[in-house]
Amino acid sequence: MAFVTMLSAKCSPGITTAVAALAMVWPNRLLVVDADPAGGDLLPGWGGQWLVDGRLSSERGVVSFAAATRHLDSVPSEGLAGHVQEIPGHDHVRLLAGVTSRTQEGAMGDDGWRRLASATRDLAREGPDVLIDAGRWTPATPWPLIAEADLVLVGMRPSLRHISAALLLISTLRELIPITRLGALVSATTSSEADRVARAVGIPVGVELPDDPAAARFFSDGAGSHAPRRSALVRTSRKAALRLHRSLTPPTPPATTTVADGVLKAGTA
Numbered sequence: 121m122a123f124v125t126m127l128s129a130k131c132s133p134g135i136t137t138a139v140a141a142l143a144m145v146w147p148n149r150l151l152v153v154d155a156d157p158a159g160g161d162l163l164p165g166w167g168g169q170w171l172v173d174g175r176l177s178s179e180r181g182v183v184s185f186a187a188a189t190r191h192l193d194s195v196p197s198e199g200l201a202g203h204v205q206e207i208p209g210h211d212h213v214r215l216l217a218g219v220t221s222r223t224q225e226g227a228m229g230d231d232g233w234r235r236l237a238s239a240t241r242d243l244a245r246e247g248p249d250v251l252i253d254a255g256r257w258t259p260a261t262p263w264p265l266i267a268e269a270d271l272v273l274v275g276m277r278p279s280l281r282h283i284s285a286a287l288l289l290i291s292t293l294r295e296l297i298p299i300t301r302l303g304a305l306v307s308a309t310t311s312s313e314a315d316r317v318a319r320a321v322g323i324p325v326g327v328e329l330p331d332d333p334a335a336a337r338f339f340s341d342g343a344g345s346h347a348p349r350r351s352a353l354v355r356t357s358r359k360a361a362l363r364l365h366r367s368l369t370p371p372t373p374p375a376t377t378t379v380a381d382g383v384l385k386a387g388t389a
Contacts, residue, residue, distance in 0.1 A: 122368035123244045125269035126305055127254035129285035133275035134307040138329055139253040140166040140339035143213050144347060145358040147365050149248040153216045155262045156255025160218020168342035170208050180205055181217030183224045186232035195235045197243035237264035249365060257289050267296060270368045273305040273326045278313045283320050290321055307331055327360045
């Protein structure tokens with residue numbers, strides 16, 4: 121199934137917002153991984169309302185996974201059980217929450233990200249899709265989660281500073297993965313604007329999302345009690361999610377119960 125990693129070279133290109141919006145309307149079972157080494161925003165932002173009322177916990181996520189698997193070299197998908205959490209109201213989505221402090225960032229290390237990459241890749245082979253927020257490009261970027269991805273999307277906005285920064289990141293990524301696995305995630309006002317950005321950085325548009333600040337605040341900051349389902353951001357995200365899933369998922373035989381079903385179900389306990 122689809123394994124997509126998103127990251128950016130500059131602050132505020134809309135990566136976390138895009139991950140949350142795509143997850144809400146994703147057409148298949150989905151594991152969302154907050155792998156931003158500088159501190160994940162998915163749980164306190166999109167999941168903030170459920171964190172406050174106790175339906176989500178900051179104690180379960182990438183850090184608890186890394187601690188539980190620290191004596192292993194590689195980890196199958198079963199190793200994720202007990203660390204993933206169900207997003208309330210979205211039965212198809214599970215969240216592996218991110219780090220919450222610099223101390224936890226150090227506790228992950230390259231080995232922790234490598235074990236997580238092996239477990240998520242194993243999970244994706246069995247049926248659920250995987251969507252990863254790798255945050256902003258830094259020396260601590262979780263490269264194993266990028267190397268394993270079917271598609272790596274570089275987030276940017278149509279400004280010179282975003283494009284200049286993205287060019288440096290794309291140059292680095294091209295040394296690690298084939299250019300055919302690279303795409304741009306552009307938050308722009310028009311499609312022509314997104315196309316100009318893609319031409320400037322030399323990779324195709326993988327996902328184009330509208331600049332929709334009001335709807336974006338729900339996903340980035342948990343603002344509002346209800347998801348803006350009729351917003352331009354959600355409508356466009358639904359089409360993008362369907363296209364990504366279909367383009368990255370090979371034909372499969374009729375569905376059967378797999379270990380992955382048990383992993384995602386167990387993660388809700």
